[in-house]
Amino acid sequence: MVEHPNWGNIKIFTKNKISVVENNSINRFIHGWVFFSGWLNAIESSVDGFNALEKFVLAWINEYSDVTPVDSNYKVIFHDESTAQRLASAIRLHHICEKLKKNQLLHKLQPFMNETAELLNSEEFYAGNNNHGMFQAKSLRDFAIYADWLDKDLRSTYLRTSLTRISEYFSKSFTAEGVHIEHSPSYHLMVARHVSEHAKFMKLAFGFCPPELQNIIDRAKDHAIHCIQPDGRFLPLSDTAQVSLAGSRNNIFDSSEFAYAASCGKIGTMPSERTLYEPDSGYFFHRTSWNDASAGYLAFISAYNGAYHKHSDDLHLYLWKYGFELLTEAGPFGYQMQDPTVKYAFSQYAHNCIVLDHTSLPRHDRKYREVKMGPLSKLSNGHSISATNSRFADSTHKRTLRLSDDLQNILVEDSISSNSDHKYSLIWNFGPQVKVEVFETFVIGSIQSVPVIRLDFSGVEIQEILHFSGRSGSRPRGWRFPKFGHKIRSSQIQVIFEGRSKSIKTLITTFDGEAENINRSNMRKLNQLQDRSHSAPGASVPTKTAVDKSLNGQSHFGTLQYELGFLKLLDSDAKSRATIRTYREYDIVDEYHGLTANFALRIHQSGRYRVRIYPKGFLASIKPFTTKWLTIS
Template sequence: MVILLEQSINDVDIHGSFDPSASRDYVLGKLTSYSSKDSIQELRTFAKNGSVLHPLWGRIQIFDNKAIPVFENNSVNRYIHGWIFLSGWYESLESSLDNLDQVEKFVLEWISQYGLIQRNYPNFVIIYHDETTAQRLKAAIRLHHIYSARGRSYLTLKLERLMDETAALLATEEFYAGKNNHGMFQSKALRDYAVYADWTDDFVRSKYLSKSLKQISEYFQFSFTSEGVHIEHSPSYHLMVSRHIHEHSQFMRAAFGKCPPELVKSLKDAEIHIIHCIQPNGVFLPLSDSAQVSLLGKRNNVFDSEEFAYATSAGKFGRVPNARTLSEPESGYFFHRTSWGNSSAGYLAFVAAYNGAYHKHSDDLHLYLWKYGYELLTEAGAFGYQMEKPMVKFAFSQHAHNCVVVDHKSLPRHDRKYDRVKMGAYSVGESGDILVSASNSRFIDTVHKRTLNVSDDLQEIRVEDQINSESHHTYSLVWNFGQFLDISIFDNHVIGYINSVPIIRLDFSGAMIEKIIHFNGRDGARPRGWRFPKLGHKLANSQIQVIFEGKSETIITKITTYDRDAERLKKAVPSHHLRELSVQASSDTVNSTPEPAADSQMELNAIFGTLQCQDNVMFFHLPGKSTRAVIRFYRDNQLLQEHRGLVKNFAWPAEQKGKYRARIFPKGINSAMKPFTTDWVIVS
């Protein structure tokens, strides 16, 4: 077998003596998993009633000694039919005879139902999904090793046949998922099978090993840009694939005694990008399908540099990275931060990345901003993968990102127009301001160019959106605010607060603004104003859309972050989710808050608190629920403006000296309830 394998491996330009025993031991070692107390209890629960606990979707009944169902949720199908739920139980199964019978019954029943690989039977595309099939093969290898230790049996024979047929399927060109992470999982499963399956003909194994190593090598070379950025648009997937490069490097050393130099270089290049994708709080930047989980204290089994340790530990360990700014124009990323090792530091990311189809969101020219320990401008995140669901469509769409939408219709997630999204190199002016621009021409007849002028301390950011078209369109400039921000909307600017403290201001100029619409948790067929902290979980979140019309238009957003002490924000009295009153400016404007009205004048007076002024902004604290009202703002008895709609909390600028007050007409001007008038507040 060694001779056959060495002859076949030469096709992949690998020189060295192949060690079948060391490679097999390596594969078995990597498949071992630690069994925690929770996983041991889960195994006992499964043995008792056939249910498992999915990390996102809760407890699921999968086996009742009769049939194993196909589920509506694809994530559940992957978890169950890829046998991924078994991964935490191997150590317990290996060390004890307890609970083996129920697992054996499940495997035999699954093979009885789905083991015959026929493409014409129902649910084939679900059961034999490309990556799910690869995960199941790896699980079958581990189970076979566990049960074989007790002697050959009917189960081990059935597993061998399943693995043989699965490997043959993975080796076909038509089933191979291609140069993406699903194809990588397929190739690595085929690799592991080739070195493990000693019951199989040596020629077949050598052929499979040669094919898998060639596919893996080609994928790793294809899947990263020349700047070392993984093409699937997600920091968490970038790290995941980097981890697989590291793992494959270890396999090559075990199997051949050496690692191809291109793998070493790929891992080194990949590290630079991922360091800058880590926010000041040690969490990945929320891009595409990235999981928003903390990296603080997580074991690093990929990169061994001091800089990576510093970024993932928020400055507790390691060495400060050399640069605060990273420009990757070919890949479509720009990052800048005010400092390292401080969770309250400012952090900006500008994205114009369209490098592949997988995990791509419609986030071209998206801008993200973190400061003072909070997200200030963000995106919705990932909700799931069932595209027929409105919330999933929203998460992938432009509406969930900070960009420009044409005629209220989002660009598709993917249309293969890779060369239509471009980013230029950045420059630094004499004053230290950073200038960077990018363009998106994926639209039918419109080109959007966004230029940022960024101060080094991220206190001022000028965003110029230049839109060129030969046709008349309605444009929506979308801004998604951080989860902890409450916003107030004025004629041409918006102010965001954290715990009643003004923290960010957006001023709009240039194009003639028709209206500014505020969304917060709108559900239904066209969701708007949501944040998804993890798959399947949603939180109502403030989003505004600045609406303007024309052909070729330019709109400028001046973003100002107030100079704040992060500790002051944390100590400030919470305002019970201060929300700007959402004027019903159009049928699209929706406020997610219910609309109970006060039942008495006394109750109304209790709801409307004292008028306050801070940083030339007048605002109320309204801890009660929303009520419909008309609000009139006065300076020295002169009516400044009037708002009508649901009142949750409201604010308006006091930019001139004088006396200010407000009158609130609950339920409208003609209501029987008397208006409430605040005391005067003097601005000097």
């Protein structure tokens, strides 16, 4: 068993064979040998565990190194990036084996590495100018430097090929404004980090750093800073992982302004600008201040710069205020495109857009020039900006924003020009903490029963306003995915109207005065749910009440049982409070907060279930407790 950061414990061997599963993320974790990282760290300081690692490597080489393209598992085993990650792990393992004189494994490992490098060098296998191709080229580069047993001319060939590919990728992977073309702040930072690493490599290997590498890093800095929302994490955009950015490892720019944004003002220098406009790349950011975690933060997205990690989020609007997401997107769920939830995460329905005839645009159709950011105008107390999306067959959507500087008033005008009649759905997705009430021509969102946002609609005859929250099945609606494979119910509304060329206005009003009544101790609750680097979800600060830490969870929280269609906790302490996450296989299907004795979840699908309990209140010092699997047929 190994532990995946998102999917929990994973069984490596099934009937003495290394598993290939339906989940592509897990396959890449196993077959890319990504899980080696922590294992190799431990083996470098102690040989304990080496035998198990050796067993895995020998078994993998025997089972999979000769897989051919006609084999059903070929695309899993020889996934472009996984193959590169596998060689990178093998290089490090080979170095450790030499130190420990593990000759049996070296005998098998070395020819396997030679074959993998030959594959990575081939033009047919090269993934091209994307981050997968970058990983391939970097692994080949490192192998060329490391493999002193190879012919010198062959090593030179590998090095020349890898350096050419890396240089070409870096030169084409950022826009002129310094924005990475794969639509995600996480990937923007990741690739910028690899640019920085390659610059250091070039200086060590050849004594100089090409100036274009430093230029890329310098240009990428501002976008990275303005993608950081007031809580010190990147905004959820495309396949972005929302984690804490504090710490020097993430500040590859060596920027005091990045440090300030990532640390929520604890260190560094406050950035001089609160607004960033990147018209060629398709981004607009504005915040009310830099030194307040409750500050308002808005992002307007009109970016279609490449295929990789692209979501169908053209003209999407994101709004953070009072320490919470008010208007958001679903976030990434996975890459198994046969899964309706994954399809939903990529679709227009998971973003704040307009959908035509109940059919989302595809995430990618190569119509790069059909999505454009318009001009920015400075108003007396705010800004006006517009963007257009012409990816539809016979229609163009233009969205114009007029926003006050304090983000208390945002007028959104959506104009659709079309040659034929359509049914239109204006989509607004709310943050998980926002409870939504729907009225005839407006909706109100509240946090802790405090009204914080209102959306008023005008300009068209509204047929109906639909409200979804946590709908599953073939057409999911109303979900927030804080990380891959994890679900939290949220509210989505759809304003339905029809016609040919139409213009609908949404006046977004936020209530700064009322928001003062929100309990600020709960501001980081959503962050705790989304970021593993923070404390366990829902866990409160331990009080001075003495609790025996040796107590096991079951003694307080009971045993999971299924009764009359509901999951319950049998014999739970009546006074125990907790956050309870319910899992069906590897998916989170529900999250409950309150007395464990009152926990009751109606089950609609068969499968294996378990719950993980995060104690709160006077039991907060007890470690989180996971029940045994319960199979429901």
